Amino acid sequence: MATTHAVTDRAIDAIKQMILVGELGPGHRLPPEKELAERVGVSRNSLREAVKALSVIRVLDVRQGDGTYVTSLAPELLVESLAFMLDLHQGSAEGQILEVRRLLEPVAVEQACARLGDEDFAVLEQLMVDISEHSSVEELVAADLAFHQRITSRCPNAYLSSMLEGLASATARARTWRGLTEDSAVESTLAEHRRILDALRAGRADLARVHTAAHIAAVESWIQRGADAG
Known part of the structure; x- marks a missing residue:
């Protein structure tokens, strides 16, 4: 059985891949949480942990009441x-x-x-x-x-x-x-x-x-x- 950490890593990798292939780009809004969790094959809690981790390193921007967006991905x-x-x-x-x-x-x-x-x-x-x-x-x-x-x-x-x-x-x-x-x-x-x-x-x-x-x-x-x- 996969650990919570491994599942979160899988969600992070999935979001990263979406950015790498151009499905998501700078300023793009992520799909709704339920939809994205089902697509990636993880629980919503694991997806939230992945989003939190990517927001800490400034890849994602979580806007309360609005959604989660890919940042500008600017080097600085x-x-x-x-x-x-x-x-x-x-x-x-x-x-x-x-x-x-x-x-x-x-x-x-x-x-x-x-x-x-x-x-x-x-x-x-x-x-x-x-x-x-x-x-x-x-x-x-x-x-x-x-x-x-x-x-x-x-x-x-x-x-x-x-x-x-x-x-x-x-x-x-x-x-x-x-x-x-x-x-x-x-x-x-x-x-x-x-x-x-x-x-x-x-x-x-x-x-x-x-x-x-x-x-x-x-x-x-x-x-x-x-x-x-x-």
């Missing part, structure tokens, strides 16, 4: 569940999350290079001007996040840029501690950002990729030194 919406999981692991997995950023973000920066315009460069320059040795740690981290997100938002791969936004937020705590404990944090961050920005402005996507990897690796090294000291 679907990646929210990843960001949520990363938030739960803050403080225990920053090193591993930074490693993922180091592997992915340089690629996004390289792809974004040709898509950055004068307005983007003006914003990036201003983010650097706004930071000085008198800036608070919170201001430094906010500027660092904005700097990276401005660049990666121009990456043509929407899934990659959305994923990196979640990863960047998940490592903000590590950067805050770096700012609190490393005397040269502001100077180092500005110098690293300057190398990335100059490479992008020069159209050197290959250099921007290298400098981005080095920038993230610097924070990784700081975390490792702290772990070794502890």
Whole structure:
């Protein structure tokens, strides 16, 4: 006899298949609960559990009194569940999350290079001007996040840029501690950002990729030194 979990998984797979074959698309309303449960071959309770699970990961949108709809399935919406999981692991997995950023973000920066315009460069320059040795740690981290997100938002791969936004937020705590404990944090961050920005402005996507990897690796090294000291 199938377990409740297995039956719910079957319902999830059935709804997923309906989306994959185009029977359901972004914004489409699911068939009535009774009809869909009979079609899938599960109880209405199991179907409700499947719908609940898919709504949590932002595939379905349950509208009370109206029905259940497929969301827009936009990359930034679907990646929210990843960001949520990363938030739960803050403080225990920053090193591993930074490693993922180091592997992915340089690629996004390289792809974004040709898509950055004068307005983007003006914003990036201003983010650097706004930071000085008198800036608070919170201001430094906010500027660092904005700097990276401005660049990666121009990456043509929407899934990659959305994923990196979640990863960047998940490592903000590590950067805050770096700012609190490393005397040269502001100077180092500005110098690293300057190398990335100059490479992008020069159209050197290959250099921007290298400098981005080095920038993230610097924070990784700081975390490792702290772990070794502890």
